[in-house]
Amino acid sequence: MIAVDWGTSNLRAYRLDRHGEVRDQVASANGITKVAPGGFPAALLDAAGPWLRDGERHVLLCGMVGSRQGWVEAPYLPCPASPADIAAALIEVPFAEAQVKLIPGLSARDSAGTPEVMRGEETKLIGLMAPLNGDGLVCMPGSHTKWARLAGGRIAGFATYFTGEAFAALRDATILGRMMTGAAIDPEGFRRGVARSGDAGHLLHHLFGVRTLGLFGELTEAASAGFLSGLLIGHEVRAAMPPAGTVRLAGDAALIGLYAAAITQCGGTAQMPALDAAAAGLALIGEQAQWN
Amino acid sequence: MIAVDWGTSNLRAYRLDRHGEVRDQVASANGITKVAPGGFPAALLDAAGPWLRDGERHVLLCGMVGSRQGWVEAPYLPCPASPADIAAALIEVPFAEAQVKLIPGLSARDSAGTPEVMRGEETKLIGLMAPLNGDGLVCMPGSHTKWARLAGGRIAGFATYFTGEAFAALRDATILGRMMTGAAIDPEGFRRGVARSGDAGHLLHHLFGVRTLGLFGELTEAASAGFLSGLLIGHEVRAAMPPAGTVRLAGDAALIGLYAAAITQCGGTAQMPALDAAAAGLALIGEQAQWN
Known part of the structure; x- marks a missing residue:
């Protein structure tokens, strides 16, 4: 075939x-x-x-x-x-x-x-x-990331998160991107963004903090794209994953690496099949x- | 002076x-x-x-x-x-x-x-x-909307929401904007977006629904910019306003009108000083x- x-x-x-x-x-x-x-x-x-x-x-x-x-x-x-x-x-x-x-x-x-x-x-x-x-929870990262539940040998349901495309638009078309040097995702900036996603307050409030942390010299330009990415993926993971959940990841290798880091930091377990x-x-x- | x-x-x-x-x-x-x-x-x-x-x-x-x-x-x-x-x-x-x-x-x-x-x-x-x-809660809508608490004759604190600029970037730089005819905010679309913001699920999930509702013929192109605006402002109001809160609005008249509608729909009271x-x-x- x-x-x-x-x-x-x-x-x-x-x-x-x-x-x-x-x-x-x-x-x-x-x-x-x-x-x-x-x-x-x-x-x-x-x-x-x-x-x-x-x-x-x-x-x-x-x-x-x-x-x-x-x-x-x-x-x-x-x-x-x-x-x-x-x-x-x-x-x-x-x-x-x-x-x-x-x-x-x-x-x-x-x-x-x-x-x-x-x-x-x-x-x-x-x-x-x-x-x-x-059975299990599967996350397929992309511009529109899918989270699917497998149960009893069926695809039971799924939810899509607009995270990847929202990241690109916020970086490329808002004031937040003006303080970002390069598109590289700095791992320490990403880690701080994921941590920030667990703070009190809505994502729409957390987004403005990307700017103020830069203004106050508390976030470097090199780290701020990673911070924004971690903030968005962290919000997604906290919303889509049950507490201490196990998530099977599939898809693009670079994105999977970021999601695995965020899942682990949020208290879950990430599995990456070969x-x-x-x-x-x-x-x-x-x-x-x-x-x- | x-x-x-x-x-x-x-x-x-x-x-x-x-x-x-x-x-x-x-x-x-x-x-x-x-x-x-x-x-x-x-x-x-x-x-x-x-x-x-x-x-x-x-x-x-x-x-x-x-x-x-x-x-x-x-x-x-x-x-x-x-x-x-x-x-x-x-x-x-x-x-x-x-x-x-x-x-x-x-x-x-x-x-x-x-x-x-x-x-x-x-x-x-x-x-x-x-x-x-x-004393009171004041909302000043803009690209970066400010919510401030006045207490005992002092500005006690405030929080900024990136809502306005996020709306523009999502409309102008993502696939969501491709199904929006014109920039006008349709009042019925706005009302549906505010209602959607109260559903279970994170904003990053709700955003993808703007596209799928269009694909399924459940949201018109004319109403979808209003829906996106209502979705974002609804999320902001639900996060920033205490239940059944009273909010004093100040700033741009058109934006104030949208915020007043969202505040009322979310169970609050909006006041607009002359x-x-x-x-x-x-x-x-x-x-x-x-x-x-």
Whole structure:
């Protein structure tokens, strides 16, 4: 089987054997924003042509390729969802050279009824389910960080935090960024920001302190981007993690390092699997799918 | 006496009689950022020349004119501070045509020791003190909104919220702004945002909901800037106001209207004085100052 994690900016294709092991893989910057309308079949041939010519007849896709801007729009499947639920909801994609199926994204509602969505992360969650024995709390850092609960072998629900994009906007488009030299995250500044997130007072008050600490010479320019990052991630972790919780992290290595530091500092335990969660999830869902 | 509220972007000058009543006033866009280095004496003559030529010999300044980018930098006076404390800490400014004094800004520390600063707002607070009988909670909306406690005729302390600037950055520099048509604050969207701020979950989670509500057709593009504004101001009010609190508002009329709506919706009482708080505060401090 060919499996493709096809996101906004990047594409990673795998050739899996019948046991779901990765035999070969390719990565490219051909994310969906770089594919012209009607260009998805050619882009897939470009990524996986040799494997198709070698006889592979099943292709499973996940990620933003199933969004309105992608190849075919797949409606969101509501949580809770098991691997079998997801495998039963795959979308068929017209393609001459092989049978192509698409994994739908998931939706959820928070306790107040506000909707939540993910596309691509559901596949990583399925990949993480086996090593977690079907239960646990998973954090997937990014511009829009996802916190998901796995329970009884299903994705029970999830919540998204706007932390990464809020950090970038506050650094790049407010007075706070004017006192930041460079974009590097200073570890000591980050640690102080995480500590600050535990003080009394709302985030909107804590943000102004980034400026006043600088004005009073109590925070250096080199440390202040790290302080802002730690402040925001600390607020997120304290809100999303139960006291002394255990959190399984998956995603970008640099971001995972920051989240692991914040989780530990806030009294939790961070676990970082060595697993390629997307490949594992694609293999598991592909195994349960109905192929011709 | 001549009194000048001299801020970053604007200047307002008053001619006060011996009872502190405003006899004449002028406003201009000559905020301190428009004054060239060394140009402050000429800018003051420009604003108040006729009154000086008419015999006024005392000039009292407040606002960002006392910052590092202003005429003379005045060190912050720590809270708590009474009108007499402030009058005793005025800074003398060299000027040939009259005696010029500058009102220092105030500093404070929150419960965790993080510094706070204001410049100009202290004068408005003094102006509001008399109608409040020296006690109360005052909110001064702006890019960096100040909440101050008056107690026993002193400014007891204050906290700053980064709400206004955070709103602008989130609207202008994140994906949330892409679904906002126009900058107008839709009242129904604002009301829904304030309601949302009372739901379970952190602001960083609520922010992502602005996007998903739009994706699900549950929030219009026309209402979403108002929703974001209400969400942020609602979070601020719930954090800064005690339950069923009474809040005296001062500052920009449009912003005050939004804050009054949010305060009422969150169970508080908003009061909007008709008073020119800056003129009243300048008169009160000028009365207690030592003039030649």
